[in-house]
Amino acid sequence: MKVPEDLRYTREHEWVRVKKDEAEVGITDYAQGELGDVIFVELPALGARLTQMKTFGTIDAVKTVSDLFAPVSGEVLAVNGDLKDNPAVVNQSPYEKGWMVRIRVEDPTQLDGLLSAEDYKKLLGAHA
Amino acid sequence: MLDTATALKRTPFHPRHIALGAKLVPFAGHEMPIQYEGILTEHRTVRSGVGVFDVSHMGEIRLVGPRAASYANWLVTNEAAALTEGKVVYSPMCLADGGIIDDLLVYAFGSDRLLVVNAANFAKDLAWIQENVPEGVTVVDENAATAQLAVQGPRAEAVIAKLYGERATSLAFYESFQEGTDDDWTVVSRTGYTGEDGFEIYVRAPKALALWDRVFEAGAPEGIRAIGLGARDTLRLEMGYCLYGNDIDETTNPLEAGLAWTVRLEKPEFSGKQAIQASKEAGLKRKLLGLVLDGDRIARPGHLVEMGGQPAGRVVSGSMGITVGRPVAMAYLEGEAAIVGARVDVTARGQSTPAVVASRPMYKNGSVRSPKPRRTA
Numbered sequence: 242m243k244v245p246e247d248l249r250y251t252r253e254h255e256w257v258r259v260k261k262d263e264a265e266v267g268i269t270d271y272a273q274g275e276l277g278d279v280i281f282v283e284l285p286a287l288g289a290r291l292t293q294m295k296t297f298g299t300i301d302a303v304k305t306v307s308d309l310f311a312p313v314s315g316e317v318l319a320v321n322g323d324l325k326d327n328p329a330v331v332n333q334s335p336y337e338k339g340w341m342v343r344i345r346v347e348d349p350t351q352l353d354g355l356l357s358a359e360d361y362k363k364l365l366g367a368h369a
Numbered sequence: 370m371l372d373t374a375t376a377l378k379r380t381p382f383h384p385r386h387i388a389l390g391a392k393l394v395p396f397a398g399h400e401m402p403i404q405y406e407g408i409l410t411e412h413r414t415v416r417s418g419v420g421v422f423d424v425s426h427m428g429e430i431r432l433v434g435p436r437a438a439s440y441a442n443w444l445v446t447n448e449a450a451a452l453t454e455g456k457v458v459y460s461p462m463c464l465a466d467g468g469i470i471d472d473l474l475v476y477a478f479g480s481d482r483l484l485v486v487n488a489a490n491f492a493k494d495l496a497w498i499q500e501n502v503p504e505g506v507t508v509v510d511e512n513a514a515t516a517q518l519a520v521q522g523p524r525a526e527a528v529i530a531k532l533y534g535e536r537a538t539s540l541a542f543y544e545s546f547q548e549g550t551d552d553d554w555t556v557v558s559r560t561g562y563t564g565e566d567g568f569e570i571y572v573r574a575p576k577a578l579a580l581w582d583r584v585f586e587a588g589a590p591e592g593i594r595a596i597g598l599g600a601r602d603t604l605r606l607e608m609g610y611c612l613y614g615n616d617i618d619e620t621t622n623p624l625e626a627g628l629a630w631t632v633r634l635e636k637p638e639f640s641g642k643q644a645i646q647a648s649k650e651a652g653l654k655r656k657l658l659g660l661v662l663d664g665d666r667i668a669r670p671g672h673l674v675e676m677g678g679q680p681a682g683r684v685v686s687g688s689m690g691i692t693v694g695r696p697v698a699m700a701y702l703e704g705e706a707a708i709v710g711a712r713v714d715v716t717a718r719g720q721s722t723p724a725v726v727a728s729r730p731m732y733k734n735g736s737v738r739s740p741k742p743r744r745t746a
Contacts, residue, residue: 277392277599278409280689281665299718301667303408303689304599332407 242365243270245336249352250361251294253310256336257355259346264313267340268300268331271365276302279331282324284309284341289317291344293351298341300331309341313351319343380425381516381577389595396598397488399426404597411600412691415563416735419522420596421584428491429511429571430498432482436505441475441482443639444498446623446632452477457543457558460631461623462494463641467648468619469626470497472611474560478547483511483556487613501640516577520584521567521604523736524591529568531587533557537568542737562601564608564735607690607697609659609729615670615686616657616699622648625701626657627729655682656707659727660698661690662715668698668724672717674706681706681713690731697731698724 244250249257254272258265273279281301291297291311298309320342323330331339346352356364377400386393391402402423404411414420432441442450447460458475471490476483486494491512499508520528529537536546537557545558553573561567572580585593602612609627611617617626622645624632633639634646662668668687675681687698698715706713711726 274392277404278407280409281667283666301665301689303603303691304403306667306669329409 242274243336244358244362244365246358248336248358249312249355250358250364251310251312251355252364253308255310255312257312257352258340259352262346262349263318264315264344264346264352265340266309266312266342266344267335268309269361270335272307273332273335273339276300276305276307277332278303279328282328282331282341284320284324285317287317287320291315291317291342311344312355313344313346313348315344315347317342318345378426380423381574382423382425382518382581385578385581385595386423391595391597394598397426399488401426402595402597404599405595408597408599408603409691411594411596412603414592414594415522415565415596415600415604416692417523419520419524419528419588419591419593420600421581421588421593422519422521422596422598422601423517424519424569424601425516425577426488427517428486428488428494429515429517430484430486430495431509431511432484432498433507433509434505435480436503437481437507438477440501440503440506441484442636444484444501445473445475446628446639446641446645447475448633448636449475449477449482454478455540455545455547455558457545457560459543461617461626461628462497463623463639463645464619465641465644467622467641467644469613469617469621469623470494470619472613472617472628474558476545476547476556476558485517489614514574515571516574516580517569517571518580518584519561519563519567519569520588520593521561521563521596522565524588524593525565525567527591528584528588528593529557532583540568542566561737562610563604564610564730564732564737565604566736603688603691606686606688606699607693607730607732608735609699609731611657611699612686621657621701624649625653625655655701655703657685657699657729658702658707658709659729659731660684660687660700660713660715660724661693661727661731662696662698662722662724664722665696666720666722667696668700668715668722669717672698672715674700674702674724675714675716675721676704676706676711684715692732692734696722697727699729702726
């Protein structure tokens, strides 16, 4: 199970890739494995304002539905339109092609509360 | 994963699941494979080729003795007495009030009857069957000693031919044969829960791994794959087959569940007959029907169905109709919503998804020879 070192994580199994004042968000390899085949991802509209730890979308897998939680607050700058036609990339490439939204980070101190790769691995260890 | 994992039963095929890297989950007290490669792939394998399910969690109860057939006929709503040798019948088993205790298969071997019941209901069923047993019938719990594989798909016959020859390939849908002795028996039936042609094989637990290996060896040219319970659910859902605990339970009767074809009201007596007869005469208040949804959002159990903004029913099963190509569901519907072709909305989490009411099965091109087992006259 992959946990890239350069990303930050939430306890709800989202990952965050910080580039300057933007945060790219997706779900982790562990999360996609637990969900199974993803068949539909519902994402917010461009320009929507997300609030940290509030739901911003849902993921439908064959067996279950799961909420997506915003790791940080801010405006949605981009959504991954490819997921509409090919939601399976969330399973195939959770950290790259399966990204979901890019958010403009309003409050950089919110990033400090996210988990490091090492902390996230420990969290997963508790699940194993 | 869970503290209860240590208490879960493992089927005799467990080592093969581990070797294949299956994702194992607790299911009805058993540690079962929910998927191997992914539900989408596994579902398509069964629709187009052949797949193998470990269904050893299913419970086997044998009724033995001169009155076994007539007792089985009292227990279940369908005909279970006047059956030709090896005939298999699907039937609900009902309480006196018509509520469904379980749905099961009845196999006819001489005057004996083999009942195959749901894992989650096994203890309850066994207690019910023992409670009501008349003299002249012995109830034999065969569950722990029995392993079961389902070989399903349009290529299943080619695989089974190599193992059991014409004896198996000449079986019609819902027919079976039994071989061996009382202590070491094998049953092969042309049955399944997928909508495809297929066979179910029951063997004694010590022979399970050898059977698995023979099935995979025989199936290698057909591209045979192991299939988990996840795809078992999506396959049965497209066919509109009932899943006990979701679609039917002790609060539903067979008529509203669309199982009138399994209820033989002309039988002199069976458990639940008067209540089911009365419910028929009073008229059904709700009916279990299919839904095919617009859009990609999945209907889940518990979601509300509305028609013209008014409550019209509730979803009991739902998932992606992987072969249908749209999300599909089953729902108990009332009034004008309980008509095939009606336009309704499935609402959940503040979102509303349009859907059309559909007859079951929602997937109509399966290789199974008949969507419903034929009755013997």
